Every structure is written in structure tokens, then in C-alpha cells.
Amino acid sequence: MIVLLVNINILVDNGVNECHIASTLCSKPSTLTVTPIKFKSVVQEAKEMGFDPCKGMLMVAIYALGSMAKPTLKRKFEAFKKFTWSDDEISEPFRRYPSFIRLSVDNLMVTMDFLVNKMGCSPSFIAKRPRLLLMSMEKKIVSRFLFAWDLLSKGVIKNINLHALLETSEHLFIEKFVNCYKPEEASRMLKLYHEKLDLSKNLRMDGYKLQHL
Incomplete structure (x- = not known):
């Protein structure tokens, strides 16, 4: 309970709307149960990636970032560079639909390979439509x-x-x-x-x- 309250205060201090906090507590309570040190770092990382604290997408990003280790996240982002994605093209789909990054590297690569090499989709086309990867x-x-x-x-x-x-x-x-x-x-x-x-x-x-x- 103490961890939960501390993490809620971190969100409030960062300008997150209370309705988004309440919604997350109902739908994905595990988002708020990580250690406060890690949670504060994840919130800061999400904000640095361009997520607006006033919008609900920030909580989705926090859930996605907090549910995996940093080396795993880095490995997934690095995998996209095999398909000539620029840094902006790698971050854009995450900003649009953070949940896609929770897929395994293997699943992401199989889908990307088919979309790019079989169907002729450009990296920018997929970056603007990350739901395709799901x-x-x-x-x-x-x-x-x-x-x-x-x-x-x-x-x-x-x-x-x-x-x-x-x-x-x-x-x-x-x-x-x-x-x-x-x-x-x-x-x-x-x-x-x-x-x-x-x-x-x-x-x-x-x-x-x-x-x-």
C-alpha cells in the first residue's frame, strides 16, 4: 500500500490527471506496484520521449516501459534498425501506440520482415501504423x-x-x-x-x- 501511495504521488507531482491514475488502478494496477525508484525513472523516461502527462497515453507508456528491463527494450529498438528505421521512425510508433513494444523480438521481426520485404511497406508507413505489428x-x-x-x-x-x-x-x-x-x-x-x-x-x-x- 505504501509503494502504491508513493507512486501515485509521483504521478501527481508530474502533472498526471487523477482520472488517468484511477483508470490505470482499475485496468492495470500492476503498473503502480513497482519500486518507487524505478517508477520515478520510468515516468521521467516516458516524459522525455514526448508523452504528455495530461493525456492517458502516458500511463500506457509507463506500463509498457515498466513491464520490461531496459536491456530488453533497447534490444527491441535496435532490432528495428535492421530495417533501416531512423531514430525518429523507431520512437514514433512507440509514441503512437506504446503497447506494441511488449511483443517479443521474434514476433516483431517476423511481422516486420513480411510487411517490408514481401508486401513492400516502407518503414515510415509502418511507423505511422504500429497497430499493424499487433x-x-x-x-x-x-x-x-x-x-x-x-x-x-x-x-x-x-x-x-x-x-x-x-x-x-x-x-x-x-x-x-x-x-x-x-x-x-x-x-x-x-x-x-x-x-x-x-x-x-x-x-x-x-x-x-x-x-x-
């Missing part, structure tokens, strides 16, 4: 890519809109890429899409089979 490879990214690539190779579509392909809900995706055709053709498209879903679910997401798609 999407299911099997259920969304790979299946949609295989489906769109099939349509592209057959001349059904002329290009792939990455935003429409990756960032739409399942319902909107079906409407845009399947139901836009006449009923008979739409039925064939839906069957093809389900085939790609089944194929992607059977792939090992360890990078090997993905490289050979």
Missing part, C-alpha cells in the same frame, strides 16, 4: 496479402492499396474486395479468400515458410 499474421496479414496478390497476378486489380488491404475491418474488407463484384463472381472471390485464410493458418509463423510464399 495484427494476426495468420488471420489477417498473410491471408489478405495472398488474396490480393492472386488478384493482382491475374489482372483482376491493377495495384494493391496497403491501407485498404490491412487497416479495414473484416466486414469492410469483404465489401471492398469481394462483394463489389457481381453475385457469381463475388461467390468465387469469397471462396478464393477462404482458401487463402486456410493456407495462412497452416503456415508456421517462424519466418521460414513466409520467405517461400
Whole structure:
């Protein structure tokens, strides 16, 4: 209880809104149970990274930073440099959506490799959309890519809109890429899409089979 109160006072002293503190206590109480010395350091680090104490995203960043050791966090940031991310491109996705950094290095690298080397996504495109790194490879990214690539190779579509392909809900995706055709053709498209879903679910997401798609 003493640790909790000390950490709450640290947040208040740093200008964090009480409603954000209360929300964190309800949803992720473990955020506030680390040692005060570490907690104060994490709060300062989050502020130095550009998080506004008046906004709830600061608490998300504190949770993400406080849940892992600094060497682990550094290793994850360093891993992105393999894909030619600049320092700004590495920090931008964390500022936009801090939770993405809690993924394992292996998962981050497999997803990044596929998005960059298979789908042709630029580092800046991904940096502005860190939620892409949290999407299911099997259920969304790979299946949609295989489906769109099939349509592209057959001349059904002329290009792939990455935003429409990756960032739409399942319902909107079906409407845009399947139901836009006449009923008979739409039925064939839906069957093809389900085939790609089944194929992607059977792939090992360890990078090997993905490289050979």
C-alpha cells in the first residue's frame, strides 16, 4: 500500500490527471506496484520521449516501459534498425501506440520482415501504423496479402492499396474486395479468400515458410 501511495504521488507531482491514475488502478494496477525508484525513472523516461502527462497515453507508456528491463527494450529498438528505421521512425510508433513494444523480438521481426520485404511497406508507413505489428499474421496479414496478390497476378486489380488491404475491418474488407463484384463472381472471390485464410493458418509463423510464399 505504501509503494502504491508513493507512486501515485509521483504521478501527481508530474502533472498526471487523477482520472488517468484511477483508470490505470482499475485496468492495470500492476503498473503502480513497482519500486518507487524505478517508477520515478520510468515516468521521467516516458516524459522525455514526448508523452504528455495530461493525456492517458502516458500511463500506457509507463506500463509498457515498466513491464520490461531496459536491456530488453533497447534490444527491441535496435532490432528495428535492421530495417533501416531512423531514430525518429523507431520512437514514433512507440509514441503512437506504446503497447506494441511488449511483443517479443521474434514476433516483431517476423511481422516486420513480411510487411517490408514481401508486401513492400516502407518503414515510415509502418511507423505511422504500429497497430499493424499487433495484427494476426495468420488471420489477417498473410491471408489478405495472398488474396490480393492472386488478384493482382491475374489482372483482376491493377495495384494493391496497403491501407485498404490491412487497416479495414473484416466486414469492410469483404465489401471492398469481394462483394463489389457481381453475385457469381463475388461467390468465387469469397471462396478464393477462404482458401487463402486456410493456407495462412497452416503456415508456421517462424519466418521460414513466409520467405517461400
